[in-house]
Amino acid sequence: MAPVDSCTTPLLQDGQTTEAPLEDPKQSSSSRQNVCEDDDVDGTYYTGDGSVDSSGRRSIRAKTGGWKACPFILGNEFCERLAYYGINTNLVVYLTTVLHQGNAAAAKSVTAWSGTCYLTTFIGAFLADSYWGRYWTIGILSIFYAIGMILLTLSASLPSLKPSVCPLDNTPCESATPGQMAFFYTALYLIAFGTGGIKPCVSSFGADQFDTGDPTERAHMTSFFNWFYFSINVGALIASSVIVYIQVNVGWGIGFAIPAVTMLVAICTFFFGTPLYRNQKPGGSSLTRIAQVIVAAIAKSRVQVPADERLLYEVPDKESAIQGSRKIEHTDELTCLDKAATQTAPDLENRPSPWRLCTVTQVEEVKIFVRMLPIWASTIVFFTVYSQMSTFFVEQGQRMDPKLGPKFNIPAASLTVFDTLTIIVCVPLYDWFLVPLVRKFTGHPQGFTQIQRMGIGLVLATASMLVAAVVEVKRLQLAAEFDLLDNVTDPVPMSILWQIPQYFLIGASEIFTAIGQLEFFYDQAPDAMRSLASALALSTTALGNYLSSFLVAVISATSSSGSSGWIPNNLNRGHLDYFFLVVAALSALNGLFFWACSRGYRYKKVTV
Numbered sequence: 001m002a003p004v005d006s007c008t009t010p011l012l013q014d015g016q017t018t019e020a021p022l023e024d025p026k027q028s029s030s031s032r033q034n035v036c037e038d039d040d041v042d043g044t045y046y047t048g049d050g051s052v053d054s055s056g057r058r059s060i061r062a063k064t065g066g067w068k069a070c071p072f073i074l075g076n077e078f079c080e081r082l083a084y085y086g087i088n089t090n091l092v093v094y095l096t097t098v099l100h101q102g103n104a105a106a107a108k109s110v111t112a113w114s115g116t117c118y119l120t121t122f123i124g125a126f127l128a129d130s131y132w133g134r135y136w137t138i139g140i141l142s143i144f145y146a147i148g149m150i151l152l153t154l155s156a157s158l159p160s161l162k163p164s165v166c167p168l169d170n171t172p173c174e175s176a177t178p179g180q181m182a183f184f185y186t187a188l189y190l191i192a193f194g195t196g197g198i199k200p201c202v203s204s205f206g207a208d209q210f211d212t213g214d215p216t217e218r219a220h221m222t223s224f225f226n227w228f229y230f231s232i233n234v235g236a237l238i239a240s241s242v243i244v245y246i247q248v249n250v251g252w253g254i255g256f257a258i259p260a261v262t263m264l265v266a267i268c269t270f271f272f273g274t275p276l277y278r279n280q281k282p283g284g285s286s287l288t289r290i291a292q293v294i295v296a297a298i299a300k301s302r303v304q305v306p307a308d309e310r311l312l313y314e315v316p317d318k319e320s321a322i323q324g325s326r327k328i329e330h331t332d333e334l335t336c337l338d339k340a341a342t343q344t345a346p347d348l349e350n351r352p353s354p355w356r357l358c359t360v361t362q363v364e365e366v367k368i369f370v371r372m373l374p375i376w377a378s379t380i381v382f383f384t385v386y387s388q389m390s391t392f393f394v395e396q397g398q399r400m401d402p403k404l405g406p407k408f409n410i411p412a413a414s415l416t417v418f419d420t421l422t423i424i425v426c427v428p429l430y431d432w433f434l435v436p437l438v439r440k441f442t443g444h445p446q447g448f449t450q451i452q453r454m455g456i457g458l459v460l461a462t463a464s465m466l467v468a469a470v471v472e473v474k475r476l477q478l479a480a481e482f483d484l485l486d487n488v489t490d491p492v493p494m495s496i497l498w499q500i501p502q503y504f505l506i507g508a509s510e511i512f513t514a515i516g517q518l519e520f521f522y523d524q525a526p527d528a529m530r531s532l533a534s535a536l537a538l539s540t541t542a543l544g545n546y547l548s549s550f551l552v553a554v555i556s557a558t559s560s561s562g563s564s565g566w567i568p569n570n571l572n573r574g575h576l577d578y579f580f581l582v583v584a585a586l587s588a589l590n591g592l593f594f595w596a597c598s599r600g601y602r603y604k605k606v607t608v
Contacts, residue, residue, distance in 0.1 A: 001100050002237075005582055006282055011094065013108065013413075015128070027563055031370055032246070034177055040362060042066075042367060044061065045060065045061060045213045046058050046059065046060060046061060046064075046114055047059045047061050047064075047213075047214075047278060047574070048211055048213040049211045049212060049213055049278075049280075049326065049527070050280065050281070050319070050324060050325070050326060050527070051064075051065070051181070051208060051211070051278035051279060051280055052278070052279050052281065053275075053277070053278065053279070053417075054274050054275055054279070058279045059235040059279075061211070061214075063262075064209075064276055064278050065077050065208075065209035065210065065211070065217075065277070066210065066217065066220065066393045066443065067220065067276035068210055069209045069269060069273055069276040069277050069278070070206060070209055070224055070227075070460070071379070072270060072273025072276070073202065073206040073228075073270070073273065074140075074206070074211070074227060074228060074231045074274055075266075075269040076202065076266045076267075076269045076270040077202055077206075077228060077231045077232060077235070077264045077266075078231040078235045078263050078266075079232070079235070079263065079266030079269060080142075080195070080198070080202070080235070080262075080263060080266045081232045081235030081236055081239070082236075082239045082243070082244070082259065082262050082264065083145075083149060083233035083239075083259040083260070083262045083263040084191075084195050084235075084239075084259075085235060085236045085239035085240060085243075086115065086239040086243040086244075086255070086258065086259030086262070087149075087152065087191065088110075088254070088258060089239055089240045089243070089244055089257070090104045090243075090244050090247050090248070090255075091109075091110050091571070092107060092109075092110045092112070092150065092478065093247075093501075094108070094247070094252060095109055095157070096161075098156065098252060099162065099163065099176045099180075099181070100173040100174065100175055100176065113188055113192055113502060113540075114191070114529075115139065115234075115542055116189065116192040116196065116541040117192045117194065117195050117196045117199075118190055118196060118199075118538055118539060118541060119537040119542070120195075120196025120197055120201045121194050121196045121197070121199050121538050122198030122532070122535045122539075123193075123196070123197055123535075124137055124141055124198055124199065124200055124201055124531070124535070125201070125532040125534065125535035126286070126287070126531075126532065127197070127527055127529070127531050127588070128200070128201045128204075128531040129281065129282060129283060129286050129529055129570075130282055130283070130284055130285045130287075131282050131285060132282060132552075133204065133279055133280065133281065133282045133363060134201040134204055134205040134208065134279070134280065134531060135274075135277060135279050137197065137198065137201050138198045138201050138202060138270060139267075139271065140167075140192060140206060140272065140494060141193070141194050141197035141198050141272065142198055142263070142266065142267045142493065143267070144190055144193055144194040144197070145190070145191055145194025145195055145197075145198070145263055146182060146194070146263045146264055146267060147192075147594055148186075148188070148189070148190030148191035148192075148193075148194060148262070148433075148553065149191060149256070149259060149260035149263045149359075151183070151187035151190065151259050152184070152185065152187040152188065152245075152256050153185045153253065153257045153260045154183075154185055154187075154189065154251040155180075155183055155327045155556050156253045156255075156256045157252075157253035157256075157257070158560075159543075161174060161180055161183055161184075162176065162180060162184075163176045163177070163180065163278055166500070171197045171547050173490055183382055186577075194346065195554055199534075199535075199538060199539075200532075200534035200535035200538055201531050201533060202228075202520055202529045203225070203228055203518055203522065204531050205222055205277075206228055207221050207224060207276050207519075207522045207523075207530075208277075208278055208530075209224070209277065210224065210510060212523065213606070215445060215516070216263075217443065219445040219446060221519070221523070221591075222435075222446040222519060223431050225515050225518050225522075226427050226431045226511075227427070228395055228518070229423065229510070229511070229514065229515045230423065230424060230427040230428070231424045231516070232400075233420045233424055236420060237417065237420045237421070239259070240416070240417070240420075240598070241417070241601045243255060243258060243259060245483050247332075248586070254318060255579035275338060279428065280324045280528075281323050281324035281529025282323070282324060282528070283322045283323050283324040283325050283527070283529075284322070284323065284528070285540065285569075286365075286526075286528060286529045286542070289322070289362055289366075290365070290369070291357075291363060292340075292354050292355050293337060293358050293362055293365075294340075294366070295338040295355050296340035296354075296355060296356050296357060296358050297337050297338075297339045298334060298354075299355075299356060300339040300340065300342055301339065302576075303339050303342050303344060303402040304342075305338045305339055305342050306342065307333075307334055309312055309330045309360075311341070311343070312330065312338060312341040312342060312343075312360050312363075313341045313343050313347070313357055313358070313359055313360065313547065314327070314341070314359050314360040314361065315359055316551040320359070320361045320527050321359050321361070321362070322359075322361060322362065322365075322527075323528070324527060324528045325361065325365075325526060325527035325528040326366065326527055326605055326606040326607060327360075327361050327525065327606065327607040328360070328361045328364035328368070328604065328605070329364070329605040329606065329607060330360050330364065331367060331602060333367060333371070333602065334367045334370060334371075337363050337366055338363060338526045339364075340357070340358040340362075341357070341358050341360050341363045343357065343361060344518075345346050353372045361526075364526070365526040365528075366429040368524065368526055369525075369526075370525060371523065371601065371602065372525070372533070372536075373455075374593075374597035375446075375451075375597060375598065375601070376537065376540065376595070377454070377522075377593075377599060378458075378539045378590055378593050378594035379454070379513065379517055379540045379594075380543045380544050381544065381549060381586055381587055381590035382458055382509070382513050382514075382540070382544065382587070382590070383455065383463050383465065383541045383543070383544025383545065384467055384544040384545075384547045384551070384583065384587075385461040385462075385506065385509075385542050385546055385549045385587055386461070386506060386509075386510070386514075386541075386544060387545045387548045388468070388583065389416055389419060389503065389506060389581075390413075391417075391470065391548070392417070392567075392576060392579065392580075393415070393499065393502065393503070394412045394413050394415075395412075395471060395571060395576075396412075396468070396475070396499065396571070396576060397412030397413075397415055397496050397499055398412045398473070398491075398570050399475065399479075399491055399492055399540070399572065400412075400475060400491055400492055400494050400495065400496040401491050401492065401493055401494055401495050401496060402491065402496050403495075404497075404532070407483060412496065412498055413472065415496065415499055415500070415503055416503065417504045418500050418503040418504060418507065419504075419506055419507040419510075420507070421507075422503070422504050422507025422508055422511075423510055423511060425508050425529070426428075426507070426511055427511060427515075428507060430511055433449065435447035438580065440523070448516075450516050450519055450520040450523065450524075451520070451598040452517075453512050453513075453516035453519075454513045454517055454594070455591070455594060455595065455598065456512045456513075457508075457509040457511070457512030457513025457516060458509070458513055458591045459509075459589065460508050460509035460511040460512065460513075461505070461506065461513065461587055462588050462591060463505050463582035464502045464503075464505035464506045464509065465502075465580050465581070465583045465587060466536065466580075466581075466584050467501050467502045468502040468580045469507060469577045469578075469580035469581045469584065470577075471498050471499060471502065472576045472577035472579045472580060474494065474498075474579065475492050475494050476572065476575075478492045478493060478494050479572040480561070483573045485571070485573055486570070486572070487572070488569075488570050488572075490559070492585050517537050517540070518534070518537065518564065519538065520537075521533040521534055521537040522534060522595065523604075524604050526534055527606075542568045548550070551582070551583070551586075552567065552579075555567065555579060555582065559575075559578075566578050566579050
């Protein structure tokens, strides 16, 4: 039970309360709240992470945040992901069949747009951490997102905004006019700006609802990330099945209108939860603070760092000098940066410039980011493995028997549903059963540490590549056995369902690495740089795809000398199994690199 707010509600002898204030009635409400905050010595009434409610007052633990606020955030994420995947999943088909682009041009358009969706995460993160805060960043950029969705729906619905249907007599199709393409791309890149801008903020804003200084709420934060990823995949599953079916069989106008309406629902759902939210104050430009530490450390490169860390500069107040950030305890790593917090005689005589003297907390912010970079780098290869689902897993499946019964054929691309179903089924099992079981042995509130969780996922990702290689070896054996090496039309008599284990392993690896990565980069980031850290984590998805493309280019160039190479157009004459083994070896080496980097990793410690 929360303590009675004795600053505004005195306790009578009979145990009842009266609304008469103890202070002068002219005293401001903010002053009365400050008195209450000073009385909250045990931290049970107010949160201890510096969060404020929708009115800008310090968050009351019992009335804000926690699971009370999360349904609105999870509902928003589900609707937004349904809207996003409702566009992304079938976009290349729309470009080729409606706007009459060629296959190569359409693929480039989709790749460029997808890359932009991840690049704009840094814009949203910077605005959220520096100026607007996560709440307003999500709200404002969601409106841009919705406008883009509405314009895209109009583009697909109004005859004047798209070329006419291709004639049936095989004459060339009419190309889209420059005006039609300009309208379409304006809509598409408004969506990219919106989805990328809010992407690093929503997960961080959801985690903001839990006070990491409270052990119980901290454990619930881990569960939030599990259910957040669960919401993403439920939205993606509906989009890739129901929405895609409507687009292809009913019409593109209604197929885009449903995601547009869903995005409007996402915005309404988000704003409905406003009274319950805990908000972290923006801390000013994080890039400026990083630059100040580097400049100050270089300027004092010849200054000796004191042996006693207490002599380093820090503000005497309980709160950090950085708005929205708690003080961070000093660490003895990267001591060259401590020069920025070393006080010299001129600093003591005059009020120093922040470009010459920084606080310990500001220096530790930079140290934390430097420590996180190796962990960040080691997750790129994980997303290289993940990217195989949409590329070579599909191409492998196209050369296998798709029959399920006498009449039904399974499209190779649809097997990604097993990855999604693995996540939807296993996330609750992880949260409800595995975590409590592991907790009994480790004593850790989350069962696994964040580092351990990501490491397990990297092992599972490597296993998925090995399984894919084994399947390909068997497929090539059957192709040779049934004299299908030069047959590019008939599938190899090996059921496509043999691919399910490799999809399952990737889904399981996501539960450990992808969700663990979300939690790690939020939890370990400085308080005022959490959106930026989330954007950094999201960038590994794009970099993983780029690395996969680079590997394909290198292997295609080096393996085709005097032969058809490992990845020819006719996979029966290739060695896709070798490619999978190379990715598996790269993933295993990356796992060792992750292990080496994580062994000495020091988790962040804040002063509450």
